[in-house]
Amino acid sequence: MTALHTKLWRDLQRLWAQVLTIAVVVSIGVAGFVGMFSVHESLKGSRDSFYQNNRLADVFIHLKRAPVVLRDRLAAIEGVAEVQLSVVMDAQIALPDAQAPVTGRFIGLDLARVHEQRQGLNALSLRSGRWPESGHALEAVVSDRFAVARHLKPGDRVQAILNGRLHNIHLVGTAVSPEYVFASRGGAPDDRTFGIWWVDQERMTQVFDMQGAFNQASLRLHDLAWLQAVIEQTDHILNAYGTRGAVGRDKQISARIVSDELSQLKVMGTVLPSIFLAVSMFILNVVVSRQVATQRSQIAALKALGYDDRAIVRHYLGLAMVITGLGLVAGLLLSRWIGLLVLDMYDAIFRFNQLAYGTTPWLVIAAAGVALTAAILGTWGAIRTVVRLKPAMAMQAPSPPTYQQTLIERLGWGQHVSAGTLMVVRNFERRPWRSVFTITGIALAVALQISGAFWLDAIAHIVDIQFRQTQRGNVVVNFQRPVDPSVVQELKRLPGVIHAEPYRSEAVRLHWRGMAEDGNLLGLVGTTRLLRPVDEQRGPIRIPPQGLAVSWLWAKRLGLQVGDQVEVEFRMWHQARATVEVVEIVHTLMDKQAFMDFATLNTLSRDGSVASEATLHVDPLAMGAFWQAVKQAPLITAVFDKAASLASFQETTSKSMGVFSSILTLFAVAMAVGIVYNAARISLSERAWELASLRVLGMTRAEVSVLLLGQLATELLLALPLGAAAGWGLATVLMRLMSSDNIDFPVIIAPSTYAWAALIVLAAGMVSALLVRRKIDQLDLVAVLKVRE
Numbered sequence: 199m200t201a202l203h204t205k206l207w208r209d210l211q212r213l214w215a216q217v218l219t220i221a222v223v224v225s226i227g228v229a230g231f232v233g234m235f236s237v238h239e240s241l242k243g244s245r246d247s248f249y250q251n252n253r254l255a256d257v258f259i260h261l262k263r264a265p266v267v268l269r270d271r272l273a274a275i276e277g278v279a280e281v282q283l284s285v286v287m288d289a290q291i292a293l294p295d296a297q298a299p300v301t302g303r304f305i306g307l308d309l310a311r312v313h314e315q316r317q318g319l320n321a322l323s324l325r326s327g328r329w330p331e332s333g334h335a336l337e338a339v340v341s342d343r344f345a346v347a348r349h350l351k352p353g354d355r356v357q358a359i360l361n362g363r364l365h366n367i368h369l370v371g372t373a374v375s376p377e378y379v380f381a382s383r384g385g386a387p388d389d390r391t392f393g394i395w396w397v398d399q400e401r402m403t404q405v406f407d408m409q410g411a412f413n414q415a416s417l418r419l420h421d422l423a424w425l426q427a428v429i430e431q432t433d434h435i436l437n438a439y440g441t442r443g444a445v446g447r448d449k450q451i452s453a454r455i456v457s458d459e460l461s462q463l464k465v466m467g468t469v470l471p472s473i474f475l476a477v478s479m480f481i482l483n484v485v486v487s488r489q490v491a492t493q494r495s496q497i498a499a500l501k502a503l504g505y506d507d508r509a510i511v512r513h514y515l516g517l518a519m520v521i522t523g524l525g526l527v528a529g530l531l532l533s534r535w536i537g538l539l540v541l542d543m544y545d546a547i548f549r550f551n552q553l554a555y556g557t558t559p560w561l562v563i564a565a566a567g568v569a570l571t572a573a574i575l576g577t578w579g580a581i582r583t584v585v586r587l588k589p590a591m592a593m594q595a596p597s598p599p600t601y602q603q604t605l606i607e608r609l610g611w612g613q614h615v616s617a618g619t620l621m622v623v624r625n626f627e628r629r630p631w632r633s634v635f636t637i638t639g640i641a642l643a644v645a646l647q648i649s650g651a652f653w654l655d656a657i658a659h660i661v662d663i664q665f666r667q668t669q670r671g672n673v674v675v676n677f678q679r680p681v682d683p684s685v686v687q688e689l690k691r692l693p694g695v696i697h698a699e700p701y702r703s704e705a706v707r708l709h710w711r712g713m714a715e716d717g718n719l720l721g722l723v724g725t726t727r728l729l730r731p732v733d734e735q736r737g738p739i740r741i742p743p744q745g746l747a748v749s750w751l752w753a754k755r756l757g758l759q760v761g762d763q764v765e766v767e768f769r770m771w772h773q774a775r776a777t778v779e780v781v782e783i784v785h786t787l788m789d790k791q792a793f794m795d796f797a798t799l800n801t802l803s804r805d806g807s808v809a810s811e812a813t814l815h816v817d818p819l820a821m822g823a824f825w826q827a828v829k830q831a832p833l834i835t836a837v838f839d840k841a842a843s844l845a846s847f848q849e850t851t852s853k854s855m856g857v858f859s860s861i862l863t864l865f866a867v868a869m870a871v872g873i874v875y876n877a878a879r880i881s882l883s884e885r886a887w888e889l890a891s892l893r894v895l896g897m898t899r900a901e902v903s904v905l906l907l908g909q910l911a912t913e914l915l916l917a918l919p920l921g922a923a924a925g926w927g928l929a930t931v932l933m934r935l936m937s938s939d940n941i942d943f944p945v946i947i948a949p950s951t952y953a954w955a956a957l958i959v960l961a962a963g964m965v966s967a968l969l970v971r972r973k974i975d976q977l978d979l980v981a982v983l984k985v986r987e
Contacts, residue, residue, distance in 0.1 A: 644921025
């Protein structure tokens with residue numbers, strides 16, 4: 199072992215506390231990067247494998263009804279490798295343990311191909327039980343997640359209203375499907391009230407009177423380069439049969455949500471770890487700078503003994519490498535804990551064949567490269583000046599700082615403040631950049647805490663807008679087919695119904711200046727009370743008697759403004775076209791939607807006066823009798839129970855957001871401790887002679903501590919408002935990076951979130967200060983006064 203190796207070991211022992219805190223900050227940056235990207239790679243690998251093995255289609259199209267003879271025309275489209283036609287219908291299901299009916303999506307399954315183990319596109323993977331058999335009993339396999347949520351198992355029997363008739367369903371197995379990795383009717387995951395049921399295709403066509411017809415087509419392509427051309431030709435062939443438009447896999451709801459989550463993981467794995475690695479680089483720079491400054495004479499002696507500049511540089515770089523290496527090892531261990539925690543959260547939302555955590559070598563190499571580069575940059579800035587000094591110059595003490603009056607003294611306020619305050623101000627002015635970096639680091643810790651906690655505020659805001667202001671009724675019912683609006687009079691006669699309103703939901707395509715974009719048009723009664731458009735910034739919006747109110751997301755895609763004349767193409771039923779003026783841009787949070795007066799929509803669509811759904815306000819005390827009546831209503835195919843859906847949504851989001859918030863809170867605390875503790879220790883080492891002198895002159899330990907920690911307290915207090923502003927900025931950046939064409943996340947931060955972030959960082963700072971205060975109390979006055987640095 200050389201002399202420099204011995205010196206390195208002793209320096210590490212002497213600086214063990216600072217080494218530990220810096221290593222913790224480095225480890226968090228590494229853990230965030232490796233953990234998040236490992237989850238990203240695990241999810242992506244599981245998704246891609248599931249999609250490939252189970253042959254998820256490349257193009258999907260849902261329509262009203264079309265003859266199966268169109269299969270040959272679809273198969274003849276250039277670029278199409280395989281076509282699968284199926285029948286898909288939603289229906290009410292009555293479960294023994296559920297008071298309210300739940301919605302089931304029934305999908306036809308080709309049993310002959312299943313039993314021959316040659317399923318077509320969107321193949322299922324059986325998780326328990328067996329496949330259905332054709333026969334008198336209507337057998338089904340159900341989505342695995344729904345079965346778990348509802349405690350269903352093979353052998354159970356349920357009842358469902360299929361095409362207006364009550365049927366007994368015999369559950370024989372559970373399965374997962376690549377088409378429903380995320381099972382939802384268009385919003386949040388809701389495994390308790392929405393399940394997928396696969397039954398014999400022949401029985402499906404008989405029960406729903408779909409012999410010789412289909413209402414969903416899936417296509418596999420030879421190459422994705424054909425995607426847009428295939429979509430256009432598919433629409434051309436099927437438009438006459440009432441379609442919502444063909445979409446690629448990237449816009450299929452389940453696949454799109456999985457892709458959005460993968461994109462968000464990339465953002466989280468890039469932005470947040472970068473903050474920690476930047477902070478660790480700054481702390482290393484300060485610590486090594488102080489180390490080099492106090493060891494000028496040792497550096498001179500080493501040079502006099504023949505050690506060249508490169509050897510000395512390697513020594514101090516070695517100090518940084520050891521600290522970073524400790525952080526790297528700890529970060530890799532911590533990343534596994536973070537990864538498994540986050541992956542477990544996703545396992546509760548998505549359903550793949552298998553989902554296993556793994557870290558690829560390139561992630562470890564990349565993390566090591568980034569961390570070590572940050573360490574080198576931080577260290578080189580600290581040592582480059584001193585190591586170039588000649589031995590004779592290095593042996594001399596550094597030139598003392600040039601003192602001058604502080605700003606307070608120049609303004610004539612010096613006599614009005616205490617000597618201690620003046621000393622604190624002088625230290626600020628002597629090393630302004632260090633104070634700036636310390637304040638910035640603490641502010642980033644506050645911002646990090648805010649960026650982890652504000653998600654819960656955003657979710658609460660979304661819940662308020664969607665479930666309380668927009669959907670004011672507590673039940674929504676969907677009809678099997680469009681019905682006369684007078685049906686609400688029958689609904690009002692159901693037990694417990696206080697009020698009911700019809701509305702119409704239509705798939706439309708807006709055309710504007712050569713562009714076209716699909717979305718959903720809601721026709722609402724002008725005096726609606728139970729379902730209304732709500733602008734996230736302005737509140738409820740009145741339904742215009744004429745014209746179109748378009749959501750901001752949809753308007754942004756097409757570049758629409760108020761006053762523009764757009765062409766509305768109705769995709770279903772009579773497929774009419776009409777030119778309508780845009781009279782309002784509504785800042786909704788989700789989906790591409792537009793709103794129109796109910797009567798106006800019916801007139802423009804030329805389908806007559808019909809309603810597709812109704813929203814109801816039901817007395818909560820009469821819910822039992824109401825649900826019993828709904829279960830006997832053959833026209834109602836699906837129901838939305840707001841209370842159940844809200845509970846499921848809050849349970850899922852509170853768990854997932856709680857995981858992220860807890861992780862980021864721990865990270866913020868660790869970063870605050872690392873910054874504050876190192877700043878205080880460095881300040882103590884620089885001012886030990888001064889503080890000991892003041893002790894000898896009669897100042898108490900508390901008074902001396904105030905001189906040192908007063909600057910730290912000032913930096914903490916200055917950092918809090920900056921951290922609040924930085925937290926809002928970081929949250930805004932994250933939301934912009936994570937927003938998509940279908941979701942506009944709001945940046946909502948409650949005052950309590952700012953307060954908790956400030957309190958948590960203040961508490962971390964106070965704990966760090968108390969640790970340093972103990973060092974001040976243990977100061978050896980005689981030893982310190984013997985040698986002046």
